[in-house]
Amino acid sequence: MRRAVDEPAGQPILAIDLGGTRIRAAHVSPDLAVACRMAVDTDDEEGVEAVIGRICNLATDVVACAGAAGLPAPVGIGISSPGPLDPWQGIVVAPPNLAGWRDVPLVDRVEAEVRLPAFLERDTNVAVMAEWRHGAGQGAEDVIYVTVSTGLGGGIVLGGRPLIGKDGTAGEVGHMTVELDGPICGDGAPGHAEAIGSGTAIAREGRELLASGAAPQLARLVSDPAQVSAAQVAQAAEEGDAACRAVLDRAWTAIGAMCASLVNALNPEVIVIGGSIAVHHPTLLDAVRAEIDRRAFPRPARRVRVSLAEHGDDVSLIGSLPIVNERLHDPAYRHGQMRTPA
């Protein structure tokens, strides 16, 4: 199982994507082929142990599937998880969208069960690795990945190195302030970009429009006013609802301003935009480009490329390929029984 440090980095891995709604797993080869895809509902309301059991079962099933298919055995496991988490100790700290998870030593648990060295990283850091090494940011040294979906998150690579931070929280770009007294974010702070630009924020604005009677097209689309989705607000906007259009425009402006701030502060070469909302709304990229041109210095604004993520939902699987291969022999991540000296 153990390999010499100078062996080529590209070995197949087992990727696990732990999300608030679904757990996905797959075998990922160095040529980026994703095989033996499997998924189950997270059902975090059933408790931490039940979810850990599902993760381990899924991993075991993928290993068996890969063996049966004649694929080379994975050399390790990469686990993408919502943050905050401790990537060095392999501990999920307290993600808001995993009920009851608090300081869970997920890597130890998975290693003990699946008998492969495992590595934990925040979902957005996994995504930036996928796009930097194998996607829209390939070849660049300074890459920022921004995900626009329920929340607004990010991962940062600078000078050819992922930026993790001493607490593992670097890259939380959605929690940059874009309005000093703006709407309250999920974490209680005012005016974060996430509180204006995320799917959650768009849906909240939609609910408020319905309550005030200001969005007639939206009212026709929605049966339960408490269940408005960002997708419905967007659909109403497309059908000519001016108030919904204004909500989307404001969301795009907030995301674009946040990106422009990153251009001025970090001078990146590429900003990769992913996440379900980005995939469904290509005009978001145009808006980000326009806000960068409006709010950032001319030279870094000209430099930076704004691109849609190439790997879509698979960023959280493919990104584990470089992570596992690079950390397999990195002593900073040696912990747990699979990584005691052989």
Added chain:
Amino acid sequence: MRRAVDEPAGQPILAIDLGGTRIRAAHVSPDLAVACRMAVDTDDEEGVEAVIGRICNLATDVVACAGAAGLPAPVGIGISSPGPLDPWQGIVVAPPNLAGWRDVPLVDRVEAEVRLPAFLERDTNVAVMAEWRHGAGQGAEDVIYVTVSTGLGGGIVLGGRPLIGKDGTAGEVGHMTVELDGPICGDGAPGHAEAIGSGTAIAREGRELLASGAAPQLARLVSDPAQVSAAQVAQAAEEGDAACRAVLDRAWTAIGAMCASLVNALNPEVIVIGGSIAVHHPTLLDAVRAEIDRRAFPRPARRVRVSLAEHGDDVSLIGSLPIVNERLHDPAYRHGQMRTPA
């Protein structure tokens, strides 16, 4: 003159601080002793050539002074300048506060005249080097320097490496958006932190208060309403002028929100605050601390230390000590006649 790469880095240097108002120069020893301090007015309205002449004369005078004083000869020259500039080619690109300067090959000119290898860096990057290597950020790997004076600028060190950016513009944190539709910044963009938190912004708000008659204490301090300074607004606030107090509070909030954004995005260990306004208003640090606690995630907020710069105005001299010593043998900065192989 040339040294082996493995020779100890700490050699004395000649530091030049090119500012919009003054040019300063000194001999800086590895023990941080600053000797042979000299200064002249910049007088940029007399043209680029006149200013270059003053820089070269000042440098020559400092070398002569150091020789007469028996100090060891400087091994190179570090020039701190307003940005934007190209540190690799040694070119001052187009600083707003140096009239007529556009793509000036300052390093070539100074090297030709003074016969020492020279290195150019943005003033705020010089400052972060001073505080990271020899001041409030010593020992940390992730340090952000923020300067609060006429403008609002910054320099960033991450993972033990200065962040320069492909255009040399990284660290321009004052041009992060904190209000989507906020006041227009000097660069024409809306809502940058600099447009609310800088001395220029505070003075602008003071002028507007005077015009509207809303600041009685300020009115008593000011003879020419067109010449209101940030210091006068601050003095009026201290004397009980509520409107002036609100302007300062808003400025501190903008700077604090900007710092909180950097805490969430970059997870730094230390934020060092310098610049003339920071020096004169210690309450600024308390406000920055409060805004970080209010707007940033708990773990990185607890981690980050907020400190006043230790070297005051001398950051732009002392920071050249590590810059010159480290770049003297870095091929990325080899350009100009002094660095062709001996």
